[in-house]
Amino acid sequence: MSKLRFDATTATKAFTAILLVVALVSVVGLVSEQGVGGMLEGLAILYLVGVLFIGVFRDITQIARWRAAFFGGVVVWSLTNYFVAGGDQFSLLLGVAGSVMLVLLGYRYMQAGK
Numbered sequence: 001m002s003k004l005r006f007d008a009t010t011a012t013k014a015f016t017a018i019l020l021v022v023a024l025v026s027v028v029g030l031v032s033e034q035g036v037g038g039m040l041e042g043l044a045i046l047y048l049v050g051v052l053f054i055g056v057f058r059d060i061t062q063i064a065r066w067r068a069a070f071f072g073g074v075v076v077w078s079l080t081n082y083f084v085a086g087g088d089q090f091s092l093l094l095g096v097a098g099s100v101m102l103v104l105l106g107y108r109y110m111q112a113g114k
Contacts (some may be wrong), residue, residue: 016056023049037084044080048073068105074098 023045030038030045051070055061061070078095081087 013056016053020049020053034085041077041080041085044073044077048077064105064109068102071098071101071105075102 027038027042027046030042032038034041048070051066051073055066055070060066075095075098078087078091078093078098082091082095
């Protein structure tokens with residue numbers, strides 16, 4: 001009887017690749033439906049998912065620069081979703097959470113004296 005070994009790294013990379021494909025398809029739909037507003041939101045989505053994809057596949061998600069790029073993308077996406085696409089309070093809450101994470105990263109950077 002063979003045992004199936006679960007590899008979390010492979011599963012995470014597969015999920016991230018599927019997420020990238022879904023993001024690409026959704027951006028095409030956004031642009032075709034909403035025009036320029038959809039393109040702005042789509043660019044923010046592609047940036048965020050692209051940074052996630054690179055971070056997972058290069059195994060750099062623990063690096064401060066990657067985290068700053070990712071949380072900055074969360075802020076930009078949430079603000080474009082809230083102001084351009086008429087998002088709800090959840091989008092605004094994600095923007096606040098991303099901003100808090102950026103401030104904490106900056107605080108840690110300053111404490112390290114770099």
